[in-house]
Amino acid sequence: MSSATKGARARARVEVTAAIKDEARRQLAADGAAKLSLRAVARELGMVSSALYRYFPSRDDLLTALIIDAYDSLGAAADAAHAGVAEQQPVRRWTVVCEAVRSWALAHPHEYALIYGSPVPGYRAPDSTVQAAARVGQLLIDIVREAHRGRGVAVRPLPPELRSEGERLAADLAPDLPPAAITALVAAWAQLFGLVGFEVFGQFNRVVEERPAFFSHAVQQLAHDVGLLPQD
Amino acid sequence: MSSATKGARARARVEVTAAIKDEARRQLAADGAAKLSLRAVARELGMVSSALYRYFPSRDDLLTALIIDAYDSLGAAADAAHAGVAEQQPVRRWTVVCEAVRSWALAHPHEYALIYGSPVPGYRAPDSTVQAAARVGQLLIDIVREAHRGRGVAVRPLPPELRSEGERLAADLAPDLPPAAITALVAAWAQLFGLVGFEVFGQFNRVVEERPAFFSHAVQQLAHDVGLLPQD
DNA sequence: GTCTATAGGCGGATAGAC
DNA sequence: GTCTATCCGCCTATAGAC
Structure with missing residues (x-):
């Protein structure tokens, strides 16, 4: 595995993580922290909920x-x-x-x-x-x-x-x-x-x-x- | 309808209303206001959710x-x-x-x-x-x-x-x-x-x-x- | 006033294929 | 890392019988 690939992956990970947090903040504004839902975030990002668990092991x-x-x-x-x-x-x-x-x-x-x-x-x-x-x-x-x-x-x-x-x-x-x-x-x-x-x-x-x-x-x-x- | 019956009904209504609010307060403590749910309150009181709507027209x-x-x-x-x-x-x-x-x-x-x-x-x-x-x-x-x-x-x-x-x-x-x-x-x-x-x-x-x-x-x-x- | 049944949603989390 | 499929749970609200 080249370090360039490693860098690209790391970059993608950072970007997706940021996108998840941005969308989560948007939902925070709409529904509040108590109702923050990985599923809804995933839906809005066009991902499937289980994919988010690679970035955040749990809602908390x-x-x-x-x-x-x-x-x-x-x-x-x-x-x-x-x-x-x-x-x-x-x-x-x-x-x-x-x-x-x-x-x-x-x-x-x-x-x-x-x-x-x-x-x-x-x-x-x-x-x-x-x-x-x-x-x-x-x-x-x-x-x-x-x-x-x-x-x-x-x-x-x-x-x-x-x-x-x-x-x-x-x-x-x-x-x-x-x-x-x-x-x-x-x-x-x-x-x-x-x-x-x-x-x-x-x-x-x-x-x-x-x-x-x-x-x-x-x-x-x-x-x-x-x-x-x-x-x- | 006798006024005694009317009084009894009114009393029952007050009591049930109080019970609903008490149980709701208990759930407030457990899950917070954002997740307050008529259904859960009803369940805990041994009622069915639709019955609560006679007391409170909506969750709000x-x-x-x-x-x-x-x-x-x-x-x-x-x-x-x-x-x-x-x-x-x-x-x-x-x-x-x-x-x-x-x-x-x-x-x-x-x-x-x-x-x-x-x-x-x-x-x-x-x-x-x-x-x-x-x-x-x-x-x-x-x-x-x-x-x-x-x-x-x-x-x-x-x-x-x-x-x-x-x-x-x-x-x-x-x-x-x-x-x-x-x-x-x-x-x-x-x-x-x-x-x-x-x-x-x-x-x-x-x-x-x-x-x-x-x-x-x-x-x-x-x-x-x-x-x-x-x-x- | 309370019930059953129903419509039409939502959630967290995991297993296993690719 | 992402997918499908799945388990098992939850919700608000209404219609219509009793």
Whole structure:
């Protein structure tokens, strides 16, 4: 077997794999992750269902691939947005990253639902998804770390019962951040996705109209909560 | 037909309807809303699928009933918790209501997913669900309104591009609240469900350990953001 | 209101030929 | 890697008898 043949085969495999995932994403949008079906994907691609099993051993493996792709796509969008403002003030970088998350979610609502919406019943996420999931959080941590480096912090102090939790979080995620700051950051991280989720999932319908401005303002408050703004 | 017979029939109908919804909730937990099936519900109840159509004209109507029940159940839990502390300080009432939301969500994760998770593909929520959905938000509004009554506000001012949005929100939801306060409140509302959703949907797994304390602390910050705490 | 029967679909997964 | 054929299951919804 020539290595040229090997290369051609490998290329074909990559292409078919990509086509399967693309069609699967289309179906995700139409029917949701719970109903993602290898058979329907195969039908749409003009293949027979059993052929797909050569690419994805089971439905859950296809789902895992889609989840990792989604986290990667979001992470890439956030990174790219951040790269454009990497030299600016932390609060500006924070805002830009949050807005990139929002934009990505609005542009890919079904993939957003896949990774931040309700868990898919019966699906157990393998550890490989956990790594991919960490990217946005890491970026936010990096922004706050740099902001705090050498210039002290300005967040609400931790109550005693959270002190050890804060220390553990700091040790795990950002050893150079004070426990109160990393705790506030984790909360802000969840709250950011609360804002995004409410908009993407329609909870803001007939409530919030000026959504970009509303979001920016809210995210500014979060920046304040994690100590990126001068105190009042 | 005697009115006694009529009463008995009506009672039977209520009971069967309740049994159908109970079984449907059980299946919601197992398979998710997207796969909720009248047939499976019927099977489990020892009925035949066509019989269910006398109670719910379609699968979506059953789903609507479950959604309204879930909002009502959450609203009742929040109201009950609030009633226990109605005489206390606003910040205390705020915290208690938020904690009630969290507790309800952890106790009913699948119903939580139904109302605050990814939308069910292909399902269009009728207007009747919108009313039921408003209850928790209304309770939070009431708490903030009372706190602000006559004693001024303490929230970040609105940027100019949000002023009209804030005025509209105030007019719609709480005419006696300053625009900046109602805007902050809507944001805090979304952020609250961000915190709850991350915990219920597993995003805090291997990240946050001391969850009740973490949640209380975060919710305290939200109370501050909506002006319920003395300024620093 | 409940039943049987039926129409007209859908799914995951595997075996074995080519 | 792709095919056919197959197993065995599932679904919504309706018609018409009782």
